[in-house]
Amino acid sequence: MDRLKDKVAVVTGAANGIGKAISELFAEEGAWVLVSDIEDEPGNATARIIREKGGTAEYCHADVSIPGDVAHAVGIAAARNGRIDILCNNAAYLAPDFHDILESTEDEWTRCINVALLGTHYFTKATLPYMIRQKKGSIVNVVSIQALAGMMTSVAYTATKAALLGYTLSAAYDYGSHNVRVNALCPGPIQTRIAPQADEPHYKWQCDNTVLGRVGYPREVAYAALFLASDEASYVTGVTFPVDGGWTSK
């Protein structure tokens, strides 16, 4: 219940799916959570559900690819008690379909990079000064097993996610001496709105590629994020943590 007691957490892309589950679990464990997203209705709903269950959360509209939005969101979180203990960079541009090298468009590349990579950078850059001053902080970057294993027709998304692994290592190296930990979480096939439905061939393909023989659920990713965010992971930094039913273990 109290694994994040009194901590201030910021979660991006928190209106839906994995980010929503992470926000809810962080709040259940005692954190005050800034739920940030660009989808205001489900974002407000996430924060409201947390409060209705007795937790503390506030919604803030913030496009991670716009530095002014990021500064505004981080300012709201810091206004709580002058601290930011946890940052979870979860937002990504998720198109209905991605493409291979020959078919991918400039727009697809730009959106992937601006949201997942630069969005992570903007939020991290705005949050680090608080963590450095506190001599403590945990940053959890939600990446993907697509940074670890080749997958079809999604070169812009895959390359962006792989870059996030490098970003994570670089940040962990540079800020470890300030006791700021930075880790990468790599979900496998997780049942969110972007996932194939059970009657689609792609769903069976996903199940068959795991060792556990099934897809995962947002709450299962949230528990891994909770560990990395909490003091239980006080000696863990710079790691790549797959939550993938064993997909990348084969």
Ligand SMILES: NC(=O)c1ccc[n+]([C@@H]2O[C@H](COP(=O)([O-])OP(=O)(O)OC[C@H]3O[C@@H](n4cnc5c(N)ncnc54)[C@H](O)[C@@H]3O)[C@@H](O)[C@H]2O)c1
């Ligand atoms: N679902 C999976 O199978 C899976 C697998 C591996 C990695 N991931 C990663 O998990 C993360 C969450 O994905 P999800 O499956 O929960 O998808 P989702 O669509 O349910 O949630 C993504 C959220 O990000 C928000 N978002 C998009 N662009 C944004 C922006 N510019 N600024 C702020 N918020 C923005 C969306 O509004 C949405 O609420 C992503 O980083 C994704 O790459 C998902």
